[in-house]
Structures are given as structure tokens and as C-alpha cells.
Amino acid sequence: MNSYWEEERKNHEAFEEIKQDQKTSVCIIGGGLTGLQTAYYLSDKMDTIVVEKNRICSSTSGKTTGKVTSQHGIFYDYLLNSQGKEFAKMYFEANEKAIKNIKEIVEKENIDCDFEEENSYVYTKQEIKLDIIKNEQKVIDKLQKGKSEYLKEIELPTEIAGAIEFKNQAQIHPIKYAYGLVNKILKNDGKIYENSQVTDIKRDNDKYIVYVNNKKIIADFVVLATRYPITNIPGYYFLKMYQSTSYAMVFEPNKKLFDGMYINYETPTVSFRTIKDGNKRLLLVVGYDYKTGTEELKDGYHRLEVIVRKMYPEAEILFKWTAEDCITLDKIPYIGQYSSLMKNMYIATGFNKWGLTSSNISANIIADKILNKENKYEEIFKSTRMEPIKNRQEVGNMLKEANKSILLSRFKIPKEELDNIKIGEGRIIKIDNTKVGVYKDKTGEIYKVKPICTHLGCELYFNNIDKVWECPCHGSKFTYDGKSIEVPSNKDLKTY
Numbered sequence: 076m077n078s079y080w081e082e083e084r085k086n087h088e089a090f091e092e093i094k095q096d097q098k099t100s101v102c103i104i105g106g107g108l109t110g111l112q113t114a115y116y117l118s119d120k121m122d123t124i125v126v127e128k129n130r131i132c133s134s135t136s137g138k139t140t141g142k143v144t145s146q147h148g149i150f151y152d153y154l155l156n157s158q159g160k161e162f163a164k165m166y167f168e169a170n171e172k173a174i175k176n177i178k179e180i181v182e183k184e185n186i187d188c189d190f191e192e193e194n195s196y197v198y199t200k201q202e203i204k205l206d207i208i209k210n211e212q213k214v215i216d217k218l219q220k221g222k223s224e225y226l227k228e229i230e231l232p233t234e235i236a237g238a239i240e241f242k243n244q245a246q247i248h249p250i251k252y253a254y255g256l257v258n259k260i261l262k263n264d265g266k267i268y269e270n271s272q273v274t275d276i277k278r279d280n281d282k283y284i285v286y287v288n289n290k291k292i293i294a295d296f297v298v299l300a301t302r303y304p305i306t307n308i309p310g311y312y313f314l315k316m317y318q319s320t321s322y323a324m325v326f327e328p329n330k331k332l333f334d335g336m337y338i339n340y341e342t343p344t345v346s347f348r349t350i351k352d353g354n355k356r357l358l359l360v361v362g363y364d365y366k367t368g369t370e371e372l373k374d375g376y377h378r379l380e381v382i383v384r385k386m387y388p389e390a391e392i393l394f395k396w397t398a399e400d401c402i403t404l405d406k407i408p409y410i411g412q413y414s415s416l417m418k419n420m421y422i423a424t425g426f427n428k429w430g431l432t433s434s435n436i437s438a439n440i441i442a443d444k445i446l447n448k449e450n451k452y453e454e455i456f457k458s459t460r461m462e463p464i465k466n467r468q469e470v471g472n473m474l475k476e477a478n479k480s481i482l483l484s485r486f487k488i489p490k491e492e493l494d495n496i497k498i499g500e501g502r503i504i505k506i507d508n509t510k511v512g513v514y515k516d517k518t519g520e521i522y523k524v525k526p527i528c529t530h531l532g533c534e535l536y537f538n539n540i541d542k543v544w545e546c547p548c549h550g551s552k553f554t555y556d557g558k559s560i561e562v563p564s565n566k567d568l569k570t571y
């Protein structure tokens with residue numbers, strides 16, 4: 076499902092796909108905000124190529140809420156306790172710097188991306204949680220005096236117990252911002268290829284060979300900006316992250332909207348902002364997360380709608396979509412070297428749904444690494460830091476599935492089984508001890524896939540809302556007929 080932001084892509088022609096072998100200094104894989112900002116910072120200094128498997132910002136960057144903020148929910152008390160004051164201060168400062176950087180890029184490059192300075196708010200509706208809110212505000216005060224304020228009332232039309240305001244944050248139209256970056260990258264003679272999928276990366280002495288659409292790019296440096304890394308070993312990021320999907324909806328309300336950007340503290344989290352749409356103001360609401368590949372909230376859209384209708388009863392629904400992002404175990408992104416064994420290959424991942432600032436931080440850290448410059452935030456996001464394995468049982472199951480070589484041929488599904496599947500429904504059916512993923516479309520046509528993720532062999536789950544196969548281990552997604560749409564999968568499912 077396309078997002079509201081993706082309407083903007085209609086104003087831009089697609090870049091051509093890669094047609095011949097290339098040599099470059101830097102090859103950036105992935106044309107989301109991480110890849111494009113990295114190219115922005117490097118393309119005036121060295122030969123830079125961006126390769127994108129679809130259109131730019133066709134994944135999470137084009138489906139985000141677009142808040143540019145250092146207020147990452149209630150976070151700094153956790154950071155202070157888990158990592159210490161100096162670390163918390165650096166994290167906060169890095170994110171504040173990213174807001175400033177994005178503002179500067181928008182001004183310098185004259186990018187018309189509806190950049191709006193807004194205050195950001197995290198609130199609770201429960202008196203019992205007020206101590207947590209007040210404590211968080213005190214922690215932030217220690218990091219920067221005057222940055223935040225504790226409030227009893229906010230403009231969002233809902234009753235609250237208390238809130239924290241962060242001043243001087245921002246919101247943008249992510250795809251308009253992306254095309255502003257693109258203009259500058261092209262002016263710098265950087266190259267961008269769309270519909271160009273990287274299928275393999277190989278080391279060749281001190282160079283990398285990046286295989287894309289049966290062509291090769293030979294590069295000195297490689298940046299993996301695919302959100303979830305598309306290579307597993309030796310980075311092992313699949314042991315350190317999962318993906319979480321959220322529902323998003325855009326409404327045209329019947330009355331004046333609020334100023335500011337809002338998110339609640341409780342789970343399920345719901346996030347609100349307004350969008351400037353010509354002379355109108357629209358409302359974007361995002362929330363009701365679930366771990367991708369586990370049972371989706373069947374009424375996620377409905378629940379968002381109920382919340383909005385209490386505030387704006389006559390609001391009209393204009394857009395709805397879902398999107399996912401990577402969640403790390405310690406809630407801190409992985410930015411820097413992909414692995415200590417892979418010199419000159421860089422990674423930026425695990426943004427925990429705060430990737431607008433994190434992508435800018437990543438772009439700066441990686442550009443500085445490539446340019447051999449110091450970056451004072453490098454250590455706190457260090458990508459090669461050790462992490463405990465998330466869930467041993469999950470990893471065990473994953474490896475077991477990966478090792479099972481199930482040789483499936485043509486399956487004939489018994490008629491009574493097929494009749495039991497409703498129109499628009501997908502599910503796994505067991506035939507002769509083998510599982511087949513089956514989906515029945517509107518016309519009654521049946522699609523059969525091997526319901527095993529092409530990333531690391533986990534069994535897939537069918538999401539009956541989005542009509543996609545989802546992987547519960549690492550969040551890959553496939554269309555009902557088996558096309559790989561979301562990383563880390565990089566190959567389609569086998570079909571029957």
C-alpha cells in the first residue's frame with residue numbers, strides 16, 4: 076500500500092536501472108534516507124553510486140511519520156541507567172545535531188520539503204505514570220537545561236495526566252526532502268540507479284564487487300543502507316534485531332488541527348502530527364505496532380480510526396498503509412563498520428523507529444569514516460559492539476529450518492482443503508507432512524508458495540490485512556504470490 080508521501084513520486088521520473096559494469100569509490104546500497112544522505116555528504120568528494128532495488132524511498136523512509144526529533148519516547152532515564160550520563164548526553168547531542176544538520180541542508184539546498192519547526196510532546200493519560208514522566212523530564216534537564224518542560228495540558232484534543240515538551244524539533248515531507256538530496260547528488264556527478272537489486276557482495280583483495288542486476292560495481296567502499304543488512308555473515312545482525320510493523324492513516328479533519336507533534340508513553344503507542352497539504356492541514360496518525368510475522372492486529376486501522384473519531388468525529392480517511400523498522404536489543408542503532416573482518420564496508424541499521432535523526436547521524440559517521448575523519452559520536456553507536464543473543468530458542472529454530480532441505484515439487488491440494496479457504500485469505504496447509512502456503516485471490520485463483528523465508532529459513536506467517544507473507548524471525552515480507560518486498564530477504568519464495 077502506498078503512503079501519502081509516495082504521491083510525490085508521481086512528479087519524478089524513475090532513474091534508469093544499471094546497464095553496464097561500473098567502477099566507483101563508494102557504492103551505497105539502498106536509496107532510503109540513510110543511503111541518500113550518505114551520498115549527499117560524499118558525492119562532492121569522491122565517485123559515488125547509489126543502487127536502489129525499487130524506487131528511492133519506496134520502503135520505510137517513504138512510509139515514516141516524518142518527525143525529526145531527539146525525543147524518542149520516554150528514553151533518557153533508561154539510557155542514563157543502562158549506559159551512564161556521558162553516553163546519554165552524547166546520544167541526545169547527536170540527535171539534536173542531526174535536527175540542525177537537516178535544517179541546514181534544507182536551507183542550503185533550498186529544498187521545498189515542508190520543513191516545519193514544531194515542539195514535540197510525549198504524554199501519559201495515567202496519573203500513576205506521572206512519576207515516570209516527571210523523572211524523565213529531570214533527566215533531560217541534566218542533559219540540557221531549558222530544553223524540555225513538564226506540562227499538565229497539551230493542544231492535542233485528548234485528556235492527559237501530564238506531558239514533556241521538547242522545544243525546537245521539526246517535521247518534514249520525507250520524499251520531498253529525499254528528492255532535494257537527489258538534486259545535489261546529481262549536481263555532484265553522483266549516480267543513482269533504480270530498479271537495481273544487489274544480490275551479492277564479494278571481497279576481491281582491497282576492493283568489493285557488488286553484483287546488481289547481473290552487472291558488477293567494483294568499489295573501494297560499500298555502504299549497506301538497506302535498513303536491514305542483506306548479508307548475514309560475518310555481521311550477524313540477524314541475532315541482534317527484529318522488525319516491528321506499525322499502522323499509519325491520514326485523515327482530513329472537519330475542524331482546525333493542533334500545533335506540535337505528539338506520542339503517548341503507554342503501549343500501544345500512537346503518534347500524531349499534522350501535514351501541510353497545499354492550503355489544507357491533514358492529520359497523520361501512526362501506531363499499534365506488532366512484531367512482524369506474529370499475529371497482526373486485525374483491527375489496527377480500526378483502532379486508530381476510533382481514537383481519531385473521538386477527536387475529529389467527521390474526519391475523512393484519505394490514506395492507510397503499514398511499514399516496519401528494525402528494533403535493537405539495547406534500543407541503540409548500529410552504525411559504523413559492518414564487521415571487524417570487513418574493512419571498508421559500513422552499516423547503518425536498528426533505528427528503532429527514530430530513523431529520521433538516526434539516518435543523518437549514520438550518514439555523518441559513515442562519511443567521516445570513509446574520509447578518514449574523526450566523529451565524536453562514533454563510539455556510542457558502534458556497530459560491532461557485542462550483544463546477547465536475543466532468543467536462543469528462536470535462533471535454534473531458525474537454523475533448524477535453514478538446514479532442512481525440503482524438496483517440494485508440485486502439490487495437489489485436496490479440493491475440500493481449498494474450499495475451506497475464504498476469498499482473500501492465506502494460510503499454511505500441510506500436505507504429506509510438508510507445509511504449503513496457499514492464498515486465494517478475489518477471483519478464486521489459488522497461489523502456492525513454499526512458506527519458508529529465503530533469508531534464514533524461518534516459517535512464514537500470512538498477514539491477512541496486508542495480504543503478505545511475513546517472517547517472525549527478522550521481518551522479511553513477501554507478496555502473496557511470493558515476491559520479496561522487504562529486507563532482509565533478497566530472493567523470492569519458491570512457488571508451485
Ligand SMILES: Cc1cc2nc3c(=O)[nH]c(=O)nc-3n(C[C@H](O)[C@H](O)[C@H](O)COP(=O)(O)OP(=O)(O)OC[C@H]3O[C@@H](n4cnc5c(N)ncnc54)[C@H](O)[C@@H]3O)c2cc1C
Pocket residue numbers: 104105106107108109110126127128129130131132133134135136137138139140141142143144271272273274300301302305319320321322323361397398399400423426427428429430431432433434562565
Ligand atoms: C511507521 C513508521 C513510522 C516512523 N516514524 C518515524 C518518525 O516520525 N521519526 C523518525 O525519526 N523515524 C521514524 N521511523 C523510522 C524511520 O522512518 C526509518 O528508521 C528510516 O526511514 C530508515 O531509513 P533507511 O534509509 O535506513 O531504510 P529504508 O527507508 O527502508 O531504505 C532502505 C532501502 O534499501 C533498498 N534495498 C533493500 N534491499 C536492497 C537490495 N538488495 N539492493 C538495492 N536496494 C535495496 C530498499 O528498497 C529501500 O529503499 C518510522 C518508522 C516506521 C516503520
